[in-house]
Amino acid sequence: MALNKKRGRTTYGQFLVEGIREIEMAIDSGLQPDEILFNRHWQPDDLTKFQSKLTEAKSFVTDDIVFEKISYRDSVANAVAVFPLFNTELNSLKLPDNPLVLVLEAIEKPGNLGAIFRTADAAGVDAIIISNANTDFYNPNVIRASLGTVFSVPFAIASNEETLAFLQSNTFEIYSTYLAGSVPHFDVDMVKNTALVMGSEAFGISPFWIDNTSQCIKIPMRGKADSMNVSTAAAVVVYEAIRQRTGNTSA
Numbered sequence: 001m002a003l004n005k006k007r008g009r010t011t012y013g014q015f016l017v018e019g020i021r022e023i024e025m026a027i028d029s030g031l032q033p034d035e036i037l038f039n040r041h042w043q044p045d046d047l048t049k050f051q052s053k054l055t056e057a058k059s060f061v062t063d064d065i066v067f068e069k070i071s072y073r074d075s076v077a078n079a080v081a082v083f084p085l086f087n088t089e090l091n092s093l094k095l096p097d098n099p100l101v102l103v104l105e106a107i108e109k110p111g112n113l114g115a116i117f118r119t120a121d122a123a124g125v126d127a128i129i130i131s132n133a134n135t136d137f138y139n140p141n142v143i144r145a146s147l148g149t150v151f152s153v154p155f156a157i158a159s160n161e162e163t164l165a166f167l168q169s170n171t172f173e174i175y176s177t178y179l180a181g182s183v184p185h186f187d188v189d190m191v192k193n194t195a196l197v198m199g200s201e202a203f204g205i206s207p208f209w210i211d212n213t214s215q216c217i218k219i220p221m222r223g224k225a226d227s228m229n230v231s232t233a234a235a236v237v238v239y240e241a242i243r244q245r246t247g248n249t250s251a
Helices: 006-012 018-026 042-051 064-070 110-123 141-145 160-168 207-211 230-246
Strands: 012-019 035-039 058-062 079-084 100-104 127-131 155-158 173-177 194-198 214-216
Touching: 006 012, 012 141, 018 079, 035 064, 058 214, 100 110, 100 160, 100 230, 110 127, 110 230, 127 160, 155 160, 160 207, 173 207, 173 230, 194 230, 207 214
Parallel strands: 035 058, 100 127, 100 194, 127 155, 173 194, 173 214
Antiparallel strands: 012 079, 035 079
């Protein structure tokens, strides 16, 4: 199906969401699908209840053969919806007082990007900025790995320069994770406006963020490995920020 490819999504201005949970989260965030296909094995009462959430979407009930052809997942989905692409500009972000923001520079793997959204949702991160994007946000693997939390965490897509200007204009402290950083992540103050910058899996953060950060920070490594998966590192740093913000001083 064309919408499983970036070129198709760009051409038609639409993207796919598979799975009832993910579709419901998209609708609950304020999006409405253009079309939705349901598996005929769904119970009629459940189907009717779900369809009541739809406004102008065209809905169809079909069988496994159709889903096998259009589904991106290994297993047959119970529903697939077609949504219009939506606004991902920085000026669309509405932040609370003392926001906590994740900046993800050039993340390459859709699964990692989705996993970071799950962490951000669980921790209550206020927004994610995908900077110098190296992965198409609308890739089905991003949505799948996030378990639909891409629709619950506000986010924007921008260049490094646009992201820095946005952070500076909103008086953020910028902490960039860097292997050669001299300060442990738990020794910086993340209570006020805080942006945590995570870099690509292969190269880490770029010189741009090294030169334009309030402080480079590192996660102390006690074993022989010298790095973590970026989604794991994001979780470690984000939850340190949450610990500081909730006043939990326990180890």
